[in-house]
Amino acid sequence: MIFRLPVIFALILFLGNFSASCQWTKKQAKHWQKEMNTSFKSDKTSPLKEYHRIKFKRLPFFRINKKFAINASWVRCSDSSWFEMETTTNRRPIYRKFAKLSFYHKGEEYSLTAFQPQKMYKKKGYENYLFVPFGDATNGHKSYGGGRYVEIDFRNADFLLIDFNKSYNPYCAYSNRYSCPKVPFENILNITINAGVKYDADKFY
Numbered sequence: 001m002i003f004r005l006p007v008i009f010a011l012i013l014f015l016g017n018f019s020a021s022c023q024w025t026k027k028q029a030k031h032w033q034k035e036m037n038t039s040f041k042s043d044k045t046s047p048l049k050e051y052h053r054i055k056f057k058r059l060p061f062f063r064i065n066k067k068f069a070i071n072a073s074w075v076r077c078s079d080s081s082w083f084e085m086e087t088t089t090n091r092r093p094i095y096r097k098f099a100k101l102s103f104y105h106k107g108e109e110y111s112l113t114a115f116q117p118q119k120m121y122k123k124k125g126y127e128n129y130l131f132v133p134f135g136d137a138t139n140g141h142k143s144y145g146g147g148r149y150v151e152i153d154f155r156n157a158d159f160l161l162i163d164f165n166k167s168y169n170p171y172c173a174y175s176n177r178y179s180c181p182k183v184p185f186e187n188i189l190n191i192t193i194n195a196g197v198k199y200d201a202d203k204f205y
Helices: 005-016 026-041 050-055
Strands: 069-076 094-105 108-117 129-134 148-153 159-163
Touching (some): 094 129
Antiparallel strands (some): 069 159, 094 108
């Protein structure tokens, strides 16, 4: 049986931080970490196998770093047709490319595509939810080899906040019960994002 809680979990965390704008505070990132730990401890929301959940104390995080809370410029994607996104199983959730996000890191420009899930975009409270799966140079040793996720609160403004301090590993990193979207090639970054949740397969899998 394939569980689909990663999507629900993502929305809960997003809704809890919905008031965030392009103004970043360390307090917001700390609160998000606390919510993550609470969710992983809960027998209702944790992706961990039972014997791992019982022993669970806290997730390993990179140190919160303001430089990884980035205000990105954006443009709407010209091709916004709905498509089936590839996952780690044969499940194919429906998304569309919503916006191309552009930002600078150490003087170099990078871009990410933000996706909108068909199941949620008309639901009250989720109209501004965007999903950004991404890969970076930490994958496979400091973070999950399959990449990580970060969520965007879309506002019709000049810049959108990408807070990599709130990036997390897909639930597939913790159990094979889950079906998780794969990171598209266009969202693999040739940089090191030392922010968000780390990963230790020996502890969780």
